[in-house]
Amino acid sequence: GAGVSQSPSNKVTEKGKDVELRCDPISGHTALYWYRQSLGQGLEFLIYFQGNSAPDKSGLPSDRFSAERTGGSVSTLTIQRTQQEDSAVYLCASSLAHGTGVQETQYFGPGTRLLVL
Amino acid sequence: AQKVTQAQTEISVVEKEDVTLDCVYETRDTTYYLFWYKQPPSGELVFLIRRNSFDEQNEISGRYSWNFQKSTSSFNFTITASQVVDSAVYFCALGGGPYSSASKIIFGSGTRLSIRP
Numbered sequence: 551g552a553g554v555s556q557s558p559s560n561k562v563t564e565k566g567k568d569v570e571l572r573c574d575p576i577s578g579h580t581a582l583y584w585y586r587q588s589l590g591q592g593l594e595f596l597i598y599f600q601g602n603s604a605p606d607k608s609g610l611p612s613d614r615f616s617a618e619r620t621g622g623s624v625s626t627l628t629i630q631r632t633q634q635e636d637s638a639v640y641l642c643a644s645s646l647a648h649g650t651g652v653q654e655t656q657y658f659g660p661g662t663r664l665l666v667l
Numbered sequence: 668a669q670k671v672t673q674a675q676t677e678i679s680v681v682e683k684e685d686v687t688l689d690c691v692y693e694t695r696d697t698t699y700y701l702f703w704y705k706q707p708p709s710g711e712l713v714f715l716i717r718r719n720s721f722d723e724q725n726e727i728s729g730r731y732s733w734n735f736q737k738s739t740s741s742f743n744f745t746i747t748a749s750q751v752v753d754s755a756v757y758f759c760a761l762g763g764g765p766y767s768s769a770s771k772i773i774f775g776s777g778t779r780l781s782i783r784p
Contacts, residue, residue, distance in 0.1 A: 598771070
């Protein structure tokens with residue numbers, strides 16, 4: 551079975567441009583997550599989807615960041631008017647649906663390396 | 668609040684040595700889950716283990732072993748007879764429980780392990 555896939559693997563953009571990052575979760579995984587990892591740093595939670603809804607958007611750093619998920623599958627993270635501090639690796643993960651108080655294992659994709667010039 | 672501390676920022680050992688990566692966590696949940704992930708130079712996060720707080724048995728998988736001690740809130744990871752391919756950043760993580768968001772896994776800052784030939 552295929553793992554989590556992300557595209558593009560690398561993206562170079564100019565400051566002020568918009569970018570879209572795509573995540574295709576493991577088939578059957580209803581939960582999907584986006585994280586950001588700056589160079590040499592840990593993982594910063596951005597947003598969580600259960601199905602097509604996002605019950606937790608608490609990690610989105612500004613209103614320039616948005617994400618959507620359609621058909622309970624593919625998700626797109628959009629960054630508008632990119633800034634140099636947005637440069638990072640954006641990681642997507644998916645998991646089975648959570649039971650109450652149960653934390654399912656999150657499986658990660660290879661990430662998208664974003665560089666804003 | 669939940670927190671994961673990996674006090675060892677970097678460790679370097681010679682191949683075939685045993686090495687232990689420390690992980691200390693904080694949570695007020697009585698039910699929670701602990702994880703270890705490996706991030707090799709390629710960048711993809713690889714799931715290693717998930718442990719429920721009710722299961723205090725230590726686990727061994729080949730050269731890898733995990734020591735879970737609730738009394739000291741620690742979940743340490745030992746690699747026996749280390750190999751160069753073990754070189755990576757290792758993340759400990761915590762999630763689940765009624766006081767935490769089911770969506771979030773809280774990651775430690777990671778330990779960079781270098782195995783010298």
